[in-house]
Amino acid sequence: MAGILDFLDNETKNRRTKKFEERFSDSDEGAKRKLEKEMLKPEKLKHYTGPKPRAQTLADRSIKIIFPDDELMEIFKKHFRVTNSKFVEQSVPNIKLLISFLKKLEIGEITYDKKTGQINFCHCEGSSSLGAGK
Amino acid sequence: MKEAHHWVQGNKGLKVNSCSYGSPRVSSELPDCSMPLTFDSYNYCSLGCTYCFAYFFKTNNPSIKNNELKSVNTKNLIAALKGKPKTTQSKSFYKHFYKRKFLLHWGGLADPFCNFEKKNQIGLPLLHTLGELNYPTLFSFKGDAIFEKPYMQVFEKYANQHNFAFQVSIITWDAELAKVTEIGVPSPQKRIEAIRELSAMGYWTILRLRPYIIGITDKHIHTLLEKALEAGINAVSMEFFAMDGRANVGMKTRYDWLAKILHVEGGAKGLQKHFHALSPSERGGYMRLNRLVKEPYVKTVYKFCVDNGLVFACSDPDFKELNMSGSCCGMPDKYPPNKLLENWTRNQLTYHLKEARKKYHRTGKRVKLLFGEVYNDESYFDEKKFANDHPSVVGMDYAIRSNLTLRLILQRQWNNLRSPANPRNYLHGQVMPINELDVDGNLIFEYSPSEYEKYWGDEGIDLSI
Numbered sequence: 001m002a003g004i005l006d007f008l009d010n011e012t013k014n015r016r017t018k019k020f021e022e023r024f025s026d027s028d029e030g031a032k033r034k035l036e037k038e039m040l041k042p043e044k045l046k047h048y049t050g051p052k053p054r055a056q057t058l059a060d061r062s063i064k065i066i067f068p069d070d071e072l073m074e075i076f077k078k079h080f081r082v083t084n085s086k087f088v089e090q091s092v093p094n095i096k097l098l099i100s101f102l103k104k105l106e107i108g109e110i111t112y113d114k115k116t117g118q119i120n121f122c123h124c125e126g127s128s129s130l131g132a133g134k
Numbered sequence: 135m136k137e138a139h140h141w142v143q144g145n146k147g148l149k150v151n152s153c154s155y156g157s158p159r160v161s162s163e164l165p166d167c168s169m170p171l172t173f174d175s176y177n178y179c180s181l182g183c184t185y186c187f188a189y190f191f192k193t194n195n196p197s198i199k200n201n202e203l204k205s206v207n208t209k210n211l212i213a214a215l216k217g218k219p220k221t222t223q224s225k226s227f228y229k230h231f232y233k234r235k236f237l238l239h240w241g242g243l244a245d246p247f248c249n250f251e252k253k254n255q256i257g258l259p260l261l262h263t264l265g266e267l268n269y270p271t272l273f274s275f276k277g278d279a280i281f282e283k284p285y286m287q288v289f290e291k292y293a294n295q296h297n298f299a300f301q302v303s304i305i306t307w308d309a310e311l312a313k314v315t316e317i318g319v320p321s322p323q324k325r326i327e328a329i330r331e332l333s334a335m336g337y338w339t340i341l342r343l344r345p346y347i348i349g350i351t352d353k354h355i356h357t358l359l360e361k362a363l364e365a366g367i368n369a370v371s372m373e374f375f376a377m378d379g380r381a382n383v384g385m386k387t388r389y390d391w392l393a394k395i396l397h398v399e400g401g402a403k404g405l406q407k408h409f410h411a412l413s414p415s416e417r418g419g420y421m422r423l424n425r426l427v428k429e430p431y432v433k434t435v436y437k438f439c440v441d442n443g444l445v446f447a448c449s450d451p452d453f454k455e456l457n458m459s460g461s462c463c464g465m466p467d468k469y470p471p472n473k474l475l476e477n478w479t480r481n482q483l484t485y486h487l488k489e490a491r492k493k494y495h496r497t498g499k500r501v502k503l504l505f506g507e508v509y510n511d512e513s514y515f516d517e518k519k520f521a522n523d524h525p526s527v528v529g530m531d532y533a534i535r536s537n538l539t540l541r542l543i544l545q546r547q548w549n550n551l552r553s554p555a556n557p558r559n560y561l562h563g564q565v566m567p568i569n570e571l572d573v574d575g576n577l578i579f580e581y582s583p584s585e586y587e588k589y590w591g592d593e594g595i596d597l598s599i
Contacts, residue, residue: 017426029349033397033398036427040424040427041412042415045414050567050569051570053575054574057542057546058537059534083532089531091533091534093537
């Protein structure tokens with residue numbers, strides 16, 4: 001495929017490996033190791049200057065929640081298993097309950113009144129309501 | 135080598151303590167591995183190879199420190215292979231691998247035929263099952279339990295079926311040098327005998343030239359290759375010795391010894407300095423010498439394979455593009471005697487890099503690698519259970535861990551140019567990111583030929599195979 005690789009500078013690495021091979025053939029093992037270290041050091045890769053990847057990661061799908069007080073935090077802990085570790089932040093691996101609630105909110109089976117803080121269940125006969133607390 | 139002798143002596147005659155060892159698993163090498171279904175019958179290996187890459191983390195495991203030998207639960211595994219998985223884990227393995235007879239790689243972190251097998255024979259019933267099921271299996275070994283009658287009988291029985299393949303690790307033809315480097319391991323001549331017997335039965339056999347240690351392996355490489363060819367090998371798979379930047383006391387004494395054999399001054403510290411100076415920093419703390427150092431040795435083996443019609447395979451990230459099949463262990467792309475031996479994945483970098491090199495040398499075109507094409511359609515990429523075995527989850531928030539998949543791990547490495555596992559860094563420039571992203575916002579890499587590809591071509595070496 002001569003011609004295809006014309007853009008390459010064959011005077012660089014090629015010369016280094018050839019030179020090394022010439023000296024290498026006459027050397028003892030200890031001298032070879034020293035020669036390798038002296039002549040065949042790696043080069044740094046070119047810096048990438050293109051656009052940053054936008055692909056989503058799991059971290060992009062995580063959010064931090066701060067509770068206004070300890071009491072609410074305790075209620076949350078009662079319903080969700082919070083993992084504790086001295087190495088990583090507290091987290092909740094299983095949010096099925098929350099997902100279920102959000103889905104019902106999304107399809108209108110539950111409604112939330114921002115002004116009063118009331119939530120209403122609309123899907124069954126004789127809909128009930130819950131106070132949103134503070 | 136006192137430490138390695140002590141290791142071998144301490145493991146002599148050891149009986150299995152419990153059958154709670156969890157294997158198979160999905161290999162963390164899956165970004166470029168054709169056989170990520172990797173299996174070991176024991177939790178560690180009885181042999182004392184001074185270069186062993188598994189030794190460091192195995193010896194940091196408290197149960198191994200106390201010589202607690204564990205084996206897999208063969209009953210459960212056999213049941214799972216036969217379509218009746220009992221545990222949640224084995225149900226996942228059945229669904230994603232066993233059901234479609236995905237190739238099993240036996241001998242990832244331990245030797246299937248080491249002294250533990252001689253004493254305990256845990257693997258024997260499993261061998262029978264794999265034969266009965268015509269299950270494709272590649273064995274990677276050095277140990278000589280395979281020569282014992284019950285094992286050879288199994289392989290003879292299923293020889294016409296051709297569902298087994300074997301790779302035998304040999305790093306030197308010099309028996310004296312092997313004796314002081316690989317403590318307690320059968321001689322290279324004995325291992326060549328294993329290749330001869332298995333090849334004579336008609337099995338696919340591979341010389342596993344790993345790790346290729348510059349200063350040891352190169353001394354008698356021509357004789358070793360000739361002897362292996364004469365014994366009937368079909369392929370050669372090579373990978374160079376890499377040095378972990380971390381070391382415990384046992385590892386340090388092994389490095390001291392290796393430094394002495396390799397004529398590097400300053401013991402373990404000197405060896406570390408040598409590797410540090412010659413290894414690309416982009417690859418992180420697992421130090422692999424750069425391709426300039428390796429080139430003459432690869433050329434010798436590659437030329438030998440071309441001249442003798444063997445499959446050349448290279449698991450090393452450098453020269454990985456030269457693989458003649460998409461499996462860097464040297465499994466065939468096509469195997470008419472038993473198509474099941476072709477049942478390894480093409481959804482990995484080795485296959486795509488090999489295809490890119492071939493296309494370049496046949497047409498001059500530089501192939502672009504897209505994340506969605508390289509890691510295409512494998513159900514196990516999206517199974518949450520498998521991601522938890524991956525080393526990258528260590529220290530990770532449990533909420534993230536429990537939602538992680540192998541595909542997400544692969545994608546994170548693909549897009550993170552600071553990760554040693556990023557294709558640009560791992561292959562050290564053989565693929566380079568171009569200045570555009572794919573439709574999903576992932577980096578796009580392009581085949582970037584190395585200079586050797588020009589002058590090897592000028593020397594008449596065929597790079598289009």
